[in-house]
Structures are given as C-alpha cells and as structure tokens.
Amino acid sequence: MARPSIVPISLTVDDRTGYTLWAPPWEEDGEEWQAFLGTTEGDVATVHLFPTPAKLAAFCRTSTDHDLADHPVWPVVAGLGAPDLTPDDDHRYDLDGVYDIAAEDPDRWAVEELAATVDIVTRLAECLDTTDEDDDDEQFEAVAELAGKPEIGSLGLGVEAFAGRSGEDAWIGVGSVLDELWEDVVEELSEHFDWTGAGTATIEEYPPASEAGEDTGDVDEDDATPEPLDVAVTEPGGATAAAVATGAGVRAIARGSRVTASPAAVAAAAEFWEAVGILPVEIVVPEGAGVTLRCYVEDVARFLGRDGEVFLFDTPADLARFCAGNEQHDLTEIASWPEVADTDTLPLPAEQDRYDLTELSEVLTEVADGAAGLVPHRALVQPVEGVRDLAEYADLTRVEELLAPGMPLGRAVARADREPGTPLDAAEAAQLRPLWDDAVVAVSGALVFRD
Structure with a gap:
C-alpha cells in the first residue's frame, strides 16, 4: 500500500x-x-x-x-x-x-x-x-x-x-x-x-464547468498564500503536488517544454491521432525537449525518424510542417500516413505520452539525499516506458542491458509493476541514479533535433 x-x-x-x-x-x-x-x-x-x-x-x-x-x-x-x-x-x-x-x-x-x-x-x-x-x-x-x-x-x-x-x-x-x-x-x-x-x-462563486479549467488560483492581496513549503506531497502517480500546477487554462506539457495546450485542445486532437494509430509524443532530455510521432508495428515501437535516429521538433507546429513535406522516413510506409500529412490537427501529446527523462533523475537524487518514503516505485513506470520504446527503435543494446531483469534498474522496474506503491529508499535511489543517467545518455544519442 x-x-x-x-x-x-x-x-x-x-x-x-x-x-x-x-x-x-x-x-x-x-x-x-x-x-x-x-x-x-x-x-x-x-x-x-x-x-x-x-x-x-x-x-x-x-x-x-x-x-x-x-x-x-x-x-x-x-x-x-x-x-x-x-x-x-x-x-x-x-x-x-x-x-x-x-x-x-x-x-x-x-x-x-x-x-x-x-x-x-x-x-x-x-x-x-x-x-x-x-x-x-x-x-x-x-x-x-x-x-x-x-x-x-x-x-x-x-x-x-x-x-x-x-x-x-x-x-x-x-x-x-x-x-x-x-x-x-x-x-x-x-x-x-x-x-x-x-x-x-x-454558491454564485462556483465556476460553471466550461470555465473551471481557466482558474488561475489568483487571490486578493489579503488572502495571499505563503510560499509553498519545500516538502513534497506524493500523488498516487508519483508526482508531487507542486508538479501538477496549472494556470490560466494552459497546461505546460512538461518542464522545459515549448508545448502548451488547453486540456480541451489536447482531447480534441487526440480523437484524430488515436484514429490514425500514430500518436504525438514529447521527450525531455538534458539537451532539450521536443515532440515527435510514434506508432507500433506488430507491438514494436516505430518513431518519426530514419536509420535508428528519432526526429524531434521544438513545437507541434514545426512537427506538423515537417509531416506535410516530402522527406522520407520510417513512418512514410504506414497506411495512415497520408492522413497525417494532410491533416490540420496539431500533434499535441497527451499526458500519458509525455516522457520527461530528466525529472526521474532529479527525483532519484532527492530521494538519495533524504526524501526517502515520499516517492513510490511507480514513478519509474512512465519514463522507463519511453526509454524502452526509444531503445527498441534505435537498437540500443546498452539500454536493454541496463533494464535486464537481473540488473538493479531492471529489478526496480519489475518491482514498480508488481508493487507500484512501495516507496523508494535512499540506498536504492543512490544506486539507480547513475544507471538511469547512463540509459538517458544512450537514448539522447539517438535523438536528432530538427529545425
């Protein structure tokens, strides 16, 4: 529990x-x-x-x-x-x-x-x-x-x-x-x-449903809140309360990201991308953040890229302009690609398709430095999913070795699947941090930031 x-x-x-x-x-x-x-x-x-x-x-x-x-x-x-x-x-x-x-x-x-x-x-x-x-x-x-x-x-x-x-x-x-x-x-x-x-x-102060997402949390000067305490309150998903803040109806899809969109816009875009079977994905690494596309062919991840390199773009608009062009890549042969190339629907990543690989490194550092008990193993699940997909596409054997069942990182991931609520302790986090950084370095080498 x-x-x-x-x-x-x-x-x-x-x-x-x-x-x-x-x-x-x-x-x-x-x-x-x-x-x-x-x-x-x-x-x-x-x-x-x-x-x-x-x-x-x-x-x-x-x-x-x-x-x-x-x-x-x-x-x-x-x-x-x-x-x-x-x-x-x-x-x-x-x-x-x-x-x-x-x-x-x-x-x-x-x-x-x-x-x-x-x-x-x-x-x-x-x-x-x-x-x-x-x-x-x-x-x-x-x-x-x-x-x-x-x-x-x-x-x-x-x-x-x-x-x-x-x-x-x-x-x-x-x-x-x-x-x-x-x-x-x-x-x-x-x-x-x-x-x-x-x-x-x-009762008059409660916003109608259409306006609830626009609340900024603004308060009068007399009601101003103090600075948040430097302590994390852990969510079931592993994020801290401070990490889920939103403002003015605009959601920053990840720290360091240039992608912003309202929840309604993300949901509307998702209908198209789900239908074509190719999903927008955001990846955040120490070198920067970008958006790309991913699908699965016979359960194997395939990204917008070529020769094991994944193309990343600064914004959904930049990605959309590329998709409308004629450059060949590994998604060109997907049956629904013509629909992607012709659509006006922006490729806005959904929450479950965001992979901030830097955040896990920071979390592991915090736990190793004394925040033990505040972060459950499930915090590993989403970033590891992104790393696995990228490693599979780019054939990164080093990442596969790090995530092997007998390795410390592989054992931690298995525990995240088996006992997601079990908290990470300081010793485990200290052991996992360099291994995770090693995996992120390997993955980062397969990312190509496109203009």
Missing part, C-alpha cells in the same frame, strides 16, 4: 465545479484509511467543495476542524499555496460528462476517464457512508448497485475489454447501466456535497 498522501481534485456536478482534497488509502496502526476533506456530524458526512484552489488553500491554512486534520501529511498541505492545490487533468472528475463519454467510441481515453470517474464515485460513497455494518439500510444503494454491475467492472480491464464485436456489446452494456443508475448515483452523493466551502463561499 502506498504511503500516506493527499491529492487535490475537482468535482463537476450540475454544471458547477468545486475543488477539494482526497487522501487515497493508506495504512496506519494496522488499519486501512481513506478520506476526503470534509466533516462528520452525527450520522451525516459531507465533503467540502471550494470555488477555487485559492479558497481551498486559504481554508487549509486556517482550519483544523475536518476529517483530514490528523492525516500524517496534513502539516505539509497546510503550508501549500493555490498552485500546489490545483488538480492535474487526471484528478478532475466530471460527473456531468459520463453520458457523453459513454456515447463516444471506447478508445483508451474514454475507457480510462469513465473508469476513473466511477472509481472516485465509489470512493466518495465509501467515505461518506456512516451506517453501521449491521444496518440493513444503505445510504448509497445506487452506488453499490452500480459498482456491482459486471459491465462497470469491465472498465477496470482497460480498452482491450471493448475490442471487437463482443467489446462493442460490452461498451453498449456500460452505457445502459449508466442510463439506468447514474442519475440516482449523483443524487445520492449530492446530498453530501457542501457547496459553501465550509461556510467560506457562496
């Missing part, structure tokens, strides 16, 4: 978006705990929702009368500012949007988003349910019924569960269950949502 952490999230219900905090399951004194920022009075539990991350931060600085006050990392959270308490795209849950998602084709984004929304709904119900185990009356009957449906359970299997004719039928089944139960689910939960920010806000 992962170490204690607290994650900023947002919930959109009835075209209104509120911000709060979620403490994913952790173990303490032999018991498993999970909680949201809220209070319990008698038989009624509520989740406090705030109109902006700034309002949320102000509450966290001044209040200890809530269910997270005794959380092990609450003292850290109480010192964070609005940018640090702004949820990333993976922790924004649109309860209004499930019907639209279910009406889409079951690509990986639709399946993952729907699965995540159902998951947070069940977690809310678990934390808000104050009935005794022996009580026959359930507070959240619709949520329990939804979670028990096998069609909903299939979401946890990923997009593969919805492939082919049987998969189409399974996806239709998911939509039917949602049509039957979702309104009741939302109604049950809504009775426990506090839209006053624990008495700090009025």
Whole structure:
C-alpha cells in the first residue's frame, strides 16, 4: 500500500465545479484509511467543495476542524499555496460528462476517464457512508448497485475489454447501466456535497464547468498564500503536488517544454491521432525537449525518424510542417500516413505520452539525499516506458542491458509493476541514479533535433 498522501481534485456536478482534497488509502496502526476533506456530524458526512484552489488553500491554512486534520501529511498541505492545490487533468472528475463519454467510441481515453470517474464515485460513497455494518439500510444503494454491475467492472480491464464485436456489446452494456443508475448515483452523493466551502463561499462563486479549467488560483492581496513549503506531497502517480500546477487554462506539457495546450485542445486532437494509430509524443532530455510521432508495428515501437535516429521538433507546429513535406522516413510506409500529412490537427501529446527523462533523475537524487518514503516505485513506470520504446527503435543494446531483469534498474522496474506503491529508499535511489543517467545518455544519442 502506498504511503500516506493527499491529492487535490475537482468535482463537476450540475454544471458547477468545486475543488477539494482526497487522501487515497493508506495504512496506519494496522488499519486501512481513506478520506476526503470534509466533516462528520452525527450520522451525516459531507465533503467540502471550494470555488477555487485559492479558497481551498486559504481554508487549509486556517482550519483544523475536518476529517483530514490528523492525516500524517496534513502539516505539509497546510503550508501549500493555490498552485500546489490545483488538480492535474487526471484528478478532475466530471460527473456531468459520463453520458457523453459513454456515447463516444471506447478508445483508451474514454475507457480510462469513465473508469476513473466511477472509481472516485465509489470512493466518495465509501467515505461518506456512516451506517453501521449491521444496518440493513444503505445510504448509497445506487452506488453499490452500480459498482456491482459486471459491465462497470469491465472498465477496470482497460480498452482491450471493448475490442471487437463482443467489446462493442460490452461498451453498449456500460452505457445502459449508466442510463439506468447514474442519475440516482449523483443524487445520492449530492446530498453530501457542501457547496459553501465550509461556510467560506457562496454558491454564485462556483465556476460553471466550461470555465473551471481557466482558474488561475489568483487571490486578493489579503488572502495571499505563503510560499509553498519545500516538502513534497506524493500523488498516487508519483508526482508531487507542486508538479501538477496549472494556470490560466494552459497546461505546460512538461518542464522545459515549448508545448502548451488547453486540456480541451489536447482531447480534441487526440480523437484524430488515436484514429490514425500514430500518436504525438514529447521527450525531455538534458539537451532539450521536443515532440515527435510514434506508432507500433506488430507491438514494436516505430518513431518519426530514419536509420535508428528519432526526429524531434521544438513545437507541434514545426512537427506538423515537417509531416506535410516530402522527406522520407520510417513512418512514410504506414497506411495512415497520408492522413497525417494532410491533416490540420496539431500533434499535441497527451499526458500519458509525455516522457520527461530528466525529472526521474532529479527525483532519484532527492530521494538519495533524504526524501526517502515520499516517492513510490511507480514513478519509474512512465519514463522507463519511453526509454524502452526509444531503445527498441534505435537498437540500443546498452539500454536493454541496463533494464535486464537481473540488473538493479531492471529489478526496480519489475518491482514498480508488481508493487507500484512501495516507496523508494535512499540506498536504492543512490544506486539507480547513475544507471538511469547512463540509459538517458544512450537514448539522447539517438535523438536528432530538427529545425
């Protein structure tokens, strides 16, 4: 089980978006705990929702009368500012949007988003349910019924569960269950949502769903937040709260990157790139950051490049101009390439297709220097995925050796798959850092930054 952490999230219900905090399951004194920022009075539990991350931060600085006050990392959270308490795209849950998602084709984004929304709904119900185990009356009957449906359970299997004719039928089944139960689910939960920010806000302050992503976390001078503490609060995905800050509706796709795009633009672009089977990818190495394209041919990674060299471009616009040209490369023979060459859709990398290879090196250094326990092994998963693909395409035997099962880095990656929540310790991080740097150097040699 992962170490204690607290994650900023947002919930959109009835075209209104509120911000709060979620403490994913952790173990303490032999018991498993999970909680949201809220209070319990008698038989009624509520989740406090705030109109902006700034309002949320102000509450966290001044209040200890809530269910997270005794959380092990609450003292850290109480010192964070609005940018640090702004949820990333993976922790924004649109309860209004499930019907639209279910009406889409079951690509990986639709399946993952729907699965995540159902998951947070069940977690809310678990934390808000104050009935005794022996009580026959359930507070959240619709949520329990939804979670028990096998069609909903299939979401946890990923997009593969919805492939082919049987998969189409399974996806239709998911939509039917949602049509039957979702309104009741939302109604049950809504009775426990506090839209006053624990008495700090009025209902008029909450942004409609269309404007929620534009919140900058700005505050009046009297409400200005202090500088964030120099301590990391680890997310389930391994990122720190400070690493997920967003601003003004524009998401920097990676530190050092020249790529910025609104979440809506990324999602819209993803429809085209998913359809052609060639995805935009961002790679960040010590020498710089760039975007390229990648697909898989018989499960083997193939990049926009030639002779084992991967072409990187400063911006999606630069990459698009290259794609519209006539230069030959290893993606030219892909059947859908003519569509890529002719499209006006910018190649905007999605979150899961970002590979910041420098950040892991920094994280390993921090853990080795004393931040042990704050970073789980799952932090290795995404950057290693990028390195593996690049090494496979460029035939980098040195990287394959470093990631071999019997090598320290290979063993750590295997543990990340087997026990993703297990924290990295200082000794392991100190051992892995030079090995990871060695792999990044090898990969960097295969990257060609194009004008």
